[in-house]
Amino acid sequence: MLHQRVVGGDASALGEVHDRLYPLVLGLAMRVTRDRVVAEDIVQEVFVTFWERPLAFDPDRGSLRSWLATIAHRRAVDHVRTEERHRVSALGPRMAEPEPSPLEDWVLAADEAARVRVAVSKLPGGLREAIELAYYRGRTYRQAAEELGLPEGTVKSRIRLGLRRLADELAEKEV
Secondary structure (H helix, E strand, O other), rough: HHHHHHOOHHHHHHHHHHHHHHHHHHHHHHHHHHOHHHHHHHHHHHHHHHHHHHHHHHHHHHHHHHHHHHHHHHHHHHHHHHHHHHHHHHHHHHHHOOOOHHHHHHHHHHHHHHHHHHHHHHOOHHHHHHHHHHHHHHHHHHHHHHOOOOOOHHHHHHHHHHHHHHHHHHHHHHH
16 A cells, blocks of 8 residues: 555655646646646645655545545645735735626625525524635634534535535525
């Protein structure tokens, strides 16, 4: 098993993992960041993390492929969020605001936002809290889990279920 070989310090095993999973990890990072140079940096960070801490991967919880893809996705999302914060702070609050849209677009957007707020408010407490932390306060799954004092997997499940219920609720209103 490649994982055990990496745990034992076998650099050729890491090379095999890299050769097999590089396209997946790079593709995921590029899809999120839309920047090949940044994506390549993320790929390197992911494989260095695996080399330095191979025991962080638990084969009983999933595949190495999924684990590396998850790390790549999280790093890419963190990068995008950091870049957005830097862009907004560099431009200042007035420059970061979008240009005003026509009145009709604004009214439609406000109506849609109100529908979403009402639908979110109808969610059961646990689902609502998880959705609000992730989407209104920009928390990662891990941060939301820490704030709620719950396992990360529970928060992910609540967000998925909450989003499904929101989609159903909003679809009913359109019909």
